[in-house]
Amino acid sequence: MMAQIAKIPIIDIASDTEQDQLKVAKKLVEAAVEHGFIYIRNSGKDIPIEAVEGTFDLSKKLFAAPVAEKQACTIQPNNRGWSAMQYETLDPKNQRVGDYKEAFNFGEFIDGKAQQPIPPTISEHEGQISAFRDLCHGVCLKINTLLGIGLEVNPPSFFASAHLRENGPSGTTLRFLYYPPLSDLLPAADGDGNTPNEDDVRAGAHSDYGSITMLFRLKGQAGLEILTRQNTWAPVPVCPPGTESDPAPPILVNIGDLLSYWTNGLLRSTVHRVVFPRRGERVAVDGETSTEPRYSIAFFCHPVGTTPLLPVPSERVRNFRRSEDGGEKNNPYAERKVMTADEHLQMRLRASYLTLYKDEKA
């Protein structure tokens, strides 16, 4: 059966008139409520196309670096560094083995300098990575501002202010991701035992841990799926109809758990995953394949770590009854006791890195 492609609204946030801003803000909120995923058109105005391309080039270089270089930057309990193939398990309840991916997390930079070890292969470019992170941060503030306006939060700058760097450190992370092709994982002559089977995934089903995520993908590289309200998996095309002639694929933005907490579950933190091509199945999206290596870049926005996750001052949020929506099934975390943004992040990281925190006290 042909899987239904996800119907995700496409929004252009580049306009600067105030009237348009309110309209865009309302559209953004509706998309966040209905889908939890939004395509943000990328005309190159907010994030230059060359900046995206240059960052993908660095990502490819980084993952191709000698493994000893990456190992020397192994991920630490502060969530920075290199996560090796199958080290992370995003859906531990349902996965037999870890995610078939490698990842590299960049925390904050100070004056263009990383505050963590960087593989020598790319270290001369750390200023470029820092600049890309700043560009993403700018868009993150813009989207959070629009969400505050659209939800009529009092004051509307509520979400954006919570993300200002001058207000304190946060879990914000720029992440490079690499998913090897299936052909690299087929049994070696001596059988190394880590060949994926039919149910294994490139990234297990999960919702994101922060406020919003901005995802950059490359044309032609399939694999991302979202769980729809009908509980079916729907592929998310890199270039949805209408954006084919844009200079770059749209930035895929999704609502994470924190905005769901902040809004009583009104904004939807949608579950998603990355899959291998299924044997014998036709391509889900025209022009896309998942047999090749796949690269993506995610920018996970987190508010200042001490931010309490309480419903925000907004009439619409106050009036929202989660039970009417069934939203709690989609995001079980929105139900728990009040915690801070940092406590929430720690809880999620401990669940998906099965060994990283084993020597630390809970």
Ligand SMILES: O=C(O)CCC(=O)C(=O)O
């Ligand atoms: O690589 C992708 O397309 C999605 C990755 C993802 O969902 C994540 O890292 O949270």
Ligand SMILES: [Fe+2]
């Ligand atoms: Fe994700």
